[in-house]
Amino acid sequence: MQTKIFFVATLFILLSSRIFSQEILQWRGTERTGIYHETNLLKSWPEAGPALIWECDSIGNGYGSPIITASTIYVNGEIDTISYLYALTRSGKFLWKAPIGKEWTLNYPGTRNTPTCVNDMIYVTAGLGTVACLDAKSGKKVWSVDMATDFHAPMTRFGFSESLVINGDDVYCCPGGADTNIVALDRFTGKIRWICKGLGQMTSYCSPALIRLAERDILVTFTKSAMLGIDTRDGSLLWSHTQDSEGDVHINTPLYENGFIYYITGDGNGSVKLKLSADGREITEVWRNGACDNTMGGFIKLNDYIFTASYGRRYWYTLDANTAQIVDSAKFDKGVTIYADSMLYCYNEKGQLGLFKPTGPKMVPAGSFKVTRGTKAHYAHPVICQGVMYVRHGQSLMAYDVKRR
Template sequence: MRAWRETFAGLVMMGLCTGALAQSKSSRWSGWRGGRRDGKSRDTGLLKRWPNGGPERLWHVRGLGAGFSSPAIAYDTVYITGGVDGKLVIFAYDLSGRPRWKKEHGETWTRNYPGARATPTLSKGKLYLLSGPGKLVCYDAKSGRRVWSTEMSSFGGSPGGWGYSESVLVASKYVFVVPGGENCMVALDKQTGKVLWQSSGNGGKPHYGSSIVAVLNKVPMIVGSSRNGLFAVRPQDGRVLWTNDFSAGNTANCPTPAYSDGHVFWANGYGKGGVCLRLRATNGKVTAREAWRTRDMVCHHGGYVIHEGYIYGNNSGGWACLDLKTGERMWSDRGVGKGSVCYADGMLYLFAEDRGRVGLAEASPGGLRMSGQFSVEGRDKSWAHPVVVGGRLYLRYADNLYCYDVRR
């Protein structure tokens, strides 16, 4: 068992948790919030200040349909999803914005805030996608050919009021997904879709966040969320390691938890705020104790990143920085307004949820110092997250996908 833990942990620490891609780390973004699901790009040599009007736009495509999913980039291809005429469609473009292929996944979500939700997950030549109604499909990433599929209803799951929104986690040989309820989390064989285990997790109905891998003292864990709050399970068998009910019963738990230096941070919207858990791992057993709670980061959809011991994230109508260990608020600022965030090369890329405002700021506990702003066209709400990879900034706003050159 110890050997298994160390092997799995080694894969994660090598950056293989969501796809051992045959590309340089700087040219791939293998799914939701990147390969490590931390919202942090490994790019360097990027602009520290934008010219008036923003960086150079390389290309722009329209016609994605309705949706809130973010792009995933690998194999010299940009993957994005959208709701078109009641169908969920996967679009694949080359790095110049020219179409490679598109594929209908099935029915899209048509109720509250209709359209695409989850971001595709890429791993070893495959693409994995969960739809709002609950269909999970594995595709060949090069051609769009369907490999296998399953339904969340087969595990007793049913979507919440805003549909399944999880970007499924792929780690080692597993696909981890949260149908919710009695079989709160399920692990599937990523090659065949075969069920490997089913776990009660914390027994909650599905909400709208995605899971992460955390490794502490060579002990790996899958940290997931539901309507009942946070939970962690062993990846090999789904045995529950710990739970936390801080955000249980909240209207909607949307953000993905963040892990750094033995701490798990999770903040949600609707006035809830955040909680930071201090983890301890001994002999394969893990405990999670609340270190602090805060109302200084009330985060609806936009998420947060942890860099050098500080949390930077959306706080109600603006932005805030908190000390990871203590929860002390370092600053709070309006910035571009409520939105989503990505980190790259010492900078924060901020994308407002309305009017297409985009901002660049230094990631510093000393304050939010803006060094460039511009706007993109779109309509209604934008809950997609910005992506910085390969020297480019990708922005999805409604049925538009934009690509900018942000290299120095």
């Protein structure tokens, strides 16, 4: 009897922690690494690609990815210069759309960011600087701030593009103002919790990383010519890492793993590995390879290898994470990289989606197809959830069946 009670109690604790755990659905998966913890997915694709389950072709213009909850898909889209948050059913049916703010339309017109969802709250940005929190069920705005007017954010070249980071009760945004460089807001009210002056440089379109250490959490993001590490307790700048070029586009989310930070830019130092001290107060450069760049396609680190696509040259390459040397490459134009169930998913700018098996440093092809639906550039990062691959191409969101049967 005692054993039975113990078993039930253990089960209750396990289930409760799972049910009530605060899972954050966000840009490039729950850890912002591009790795989706899926199983039982196809290991090769037929010639025509995986089966298209549905397409929703009216989500507005944009390049941001969707996030998928148990019942709802959220994705941003622009119509007539206004940014909207769209809510769709898991079968792609329109539920509602809610206005967020003015969107960027001067170049690459459309929404840029991926929503962040915590329980029943959604956090989004719009291209001209709105940061908003919306009710996930109704789309009703809970609060919003305007980075341009409230935080004196200078206008950018490509519009505000950040996918917001949530940490406990905080949400962080990067207006890039001289005195209001990075701001932490109370995620329930939108009130300012702290302001970091950073280096006073304009924003650089980065969707930040969050490093959790024993002593402190560190927000890692880029402004115009430096990567910054900020203590999330009070917004103090812990360290910065300067970019050698004049470029201001550092979009990719840095990666933290086992005491090291990795980042790849297309407009700065290229690929870089830094050692982070145990207390998070110092960084030391381990290596850099200026020839290995990537602007916005992200990268995947698997054991000793980093897989990404070049920006300057049109191919995918494998970087040795220990030596900084390119150890292999694959001709597949250039684009976005994500990973799930031991396979790399590469979505190139020509609209081809390729499946590759990473075998040591090699990328072994396992099928590809062309995304022929949708509009404009193929920049959005695919998302995989419960055996379905979601691909956004401009005004269209497509769901492909990638489950192995």
